[in-house]
Amino acid sequence: MAATDTRGNIGADIHFSEASVSAQDQSQTAFDVIVVGSGAGAMTAAVTAADQGLSVLVVEKSDKFGGTSAISGGGIWIPNNHYFKRIGGRDSHDQALTYLRAATAGRVDERRLLAYLEHAPKMIHYLEKKSRVRYAVAHKYPDYYQHLPGALPGGRSLDPELFDTSLLGDELNNLRSPSPSTLLMGRIAWTARDAHKAMARERGWRFKIMGLMLRYQLDLRWRRKTRMDRRAGLGSALVCALRRSLMDRKVPLWLKTDFQELVLEGGREGGKVSGIVVDQGGVRRTLTARKAVIFGAGGFEQNQQLREKYLPGPTRAGWSATPPGCNTGAALLAGQAAGAATDLLEWCWWAPTIAVPKEEKPRGVFAERAFPGAIVVNGLGRRFVNEAAPYLEFVDSMYKDNAATGGRSIPAWVIFDAHFRFNYAMGPLMPGQVMPDSRLRKEWLGSVYWKADSLAGLAEQIGVDAAGLAATVDSMNDYARTGIDADFARGGNAFDRYYGDVNVKPNPCLAPIAKGPFYAMRLDAGDIGTKGGLLTNADAQVIRADGSPIPGLYAIGNTSASVMGTAYPGAGGTLGPAMTFGYIAAHHIARGA
Structure with missing residues (x-):
């Protein structure tokens, strides 16, 4: 997905009649659930929690929403999904479990594997019915470890459909710009299926590219506003769809709200998480979470000190393909301070x-x-x-x-x-x-x-x-x-x-x-994020070394130790679990378990 446009921001501000939701009232300080981070897992958790009747706040440290998800391919690895079945594909829970057992090689509690396999298909079916998120099956995209039992030659990776960004109104100005490498010619949105057709030079690939370029050029009303494509693709499409889904539910997302520490009732041993402390432009505020805090704040790959402490050397934050200044490990450190166990801290989602x-x-x-x-x-x-x-x-x-x-x-x-x-x-x-x-x-x-x-x-x-x-x-x-x-x-x-x-x-x-x-x-x-983090159970609760949960604290995505262990079983093996365990966490909180 190479491109030539190297600017950090691919479009100037675009103004619509709909008011920006970033100007929401921020006087409220107590919510049922506070989600830290605004990537795909975090926003999935927030959408699901809101649908369960919970009041939700999403806080994001940067001035852009979407996190690393926004610059990713946006794919999700969902075994036994209904999209594949719709086109006659064959997969099963047992076959996928066989594959995951082989890939993770005993590094992961099997209860977490089972939770993922049970809830991942439910999660994406739920989002298809209840939100703006739309996917299609990348039926030719194989699992990564074709030599392992249970692997499939395609059908488990799902690819986001394009999203019309005009639906975001002024909130489009707050989207983290996609990486130039995810855009055709540095500016034109496409799906991973389109990109594969072009890169593999399959029959008709030139016509596909010509069609995408014509679609972009002939969108004359939009061209008068910006060079940015009206449509978002890949990870940008996913986070735009989730952001619009939060707007539909009037869930507030506070940008430039930097998580600092957890609020604990009862002390480190046996204490309950009851809120967070944030920094907003140098002003510290305490926010109350009546039921729970969900960490979806990414890993620690942008923290050079933590890299040197945990990762193999040589290691450089400057080699990471994730946004500089984000994913600095604040949630990891706060969880450790609250007594959380950790795992896989020596691993990244490596990528040259x-x-x-x-x-x-x-x-x-x-x-x-x-x-x-x-x-x-x-x-x-x-x-x-x-x-x-x-x-x-x-x-x-x-x-x-x-x-x-x-x-x-x-x-x-x-x-x-x-x-x-x-x-x-x-x-x-x-x-x-x-x-x-x-x-x-x-x-x-x-x-x-x-x-x-x-x-x-x-x-x-x-x-x-x-x-x-x-x-x-x-x-x-x-x-x-x-x-x-x-x-x-x-x-x-x-x-x-x-x-x-x-x-x-x-x-x-x-x-x-x-x-x-x-x-x-x-x-x-390089890497696309760290793989290790706070250890969680099958309900996404953060746990201590003895296996007991820290009440009121959940972790998903790269803030948590990956359910995939040291493996990467297929395209979307990062975002699929992040979104699934966000969905699981929201339901667990709503049940009051």
């Missing part, structure tokens, strides 16, 4: 990233690693992983190889030739047939990409062993001819091939690297 000058955050590299004709090497010029592997496993392999080679895999380098450059995207580089080198920003040469007439010259520029790189390229060229990657079996399963070029034979993920000039781009050990 590429830094682009003048962009607020690096770009994750997801689909491009599967395109034929690009390889990733360490400082010795050697491959160390199947480039098309799931992004979590890719960066995990970076760390393992970095330890084995004495620090030669962080950063790693993606290498490709002129043929690849002309036909495919890589990070911010659009295919050369659309965006030739002459149209790239001059400052990118030597910072975003490196270029040389020979592999040896390229190796010298980036500090990679030239002999090792030459030997690796020779081997890969042989593999491209046979279609078999003898080292890492790239292209050997349905997930690898999902983003491969269907027109390349015999293996859609393999092509020779032979035509100069040659290119390199730096890959850092």
Whole structure:
């Protein structure tokens, strides 16, 4: 989903007749439920709690709503969902449980797995009926671990439908701008299904792109207001739909309201959470939660001190693809101060990233690693992983190889030739047939990409062993001819091939690297959020080391230790659980259990 527009904000303020809900009365200080954070999980919890007759407040530390969800792909991994069944797909609770047991390998309490499998289909069915959220099944998107029992070649990942942002009124000005990498040409919304069709070069892909561009250009009334697409896609579509659903219910969302600490009745041992303390422009306020506080505030990936404390090294907040200044671990620290147990703090939702000058955050590299004709090497010029592997496993392999080679895999380098450059995207580089080198920003040469007439010259520029790189390229060229990657079996399963070029034979993920000039781009050990956090039970209650719940405190999303353990079972394995356990938490609170 590469793009060329690198601005932090893709549209100027847009003004509508409908008043902005950000100007709501903020004199009220007591609510049944206070939700900290405004990502997909947090807003799902708020929508569901409001529907249960509870008074709800959502607080967000930044001046934009949507959190990391807004810049994500917006997909949700929902086994046994009704969308797949509608088109004749076959899945079952037991098959999905078999898969999750294998993927999580005993790291997660099975009661949490069972809760997820029971409630995830109910959650998305509920939102379809009761809210503005709309999804479609990405029936070709495979589970990530095709070698595990219970995996499916498609049907469990759901893709958001496009959302008409004019329905937000002035509140659109408060939306966190989508990442340029999630937009066609840096400005046009599309679905993940559209993106897959284009990237895999399936039949009709050119007509699909032409149609999307025409739709955008011919929306003349909207074009007179802004360059921003009227429609939102992917994660932006999801958070817009949820925000509109909160507006329908008149649920207040307070921006620039920074969570500081929990209010505990009865002390740390056995105490009940009864509210929160926030900072609003330097003014501290205490807000009362009569029933519960739900943490949906993200992880700690933007806190360098916590990264160094918990994550493997080397580690940099600047490598993360999440919004700077957000997700600094305040909820984690508050939960620990209240006696909460934690788990998985050494793990992230890893994803390799590429830094682009003048962009607020690096770009994750997801689909491009599967395109034929690009390889990733360490400082010795050697491959160390199947480039098309799931992004979590890719960066995990970076760390393992970095330890084995004495620090030669962080950063790693993606290498490709002129043929690849002309036909495919890589990070911010659009295919050369659309965006030739002459149209790239001059400052990118030597910072975003490196270029040389020979592999040896390229190796010298980036500090990679030239002999090792030459030997690796020779081997890969042989593999491209046979279609078999003898080292890492790239292209050997349905997930690898999902983003491969269907027109390349015999293996859609393999092509020779032979035509100069040659290119390199730096890959850092990035992430799309931390994976570990406060330990919770099957009802999303935060628990102590002895398993007892902390009354009045719930955690979802990346504030909690992932129900997926150290695994990433499929596209949407982050947002699916966040939204599901938000739904579970709201019902549990309403029952007064």
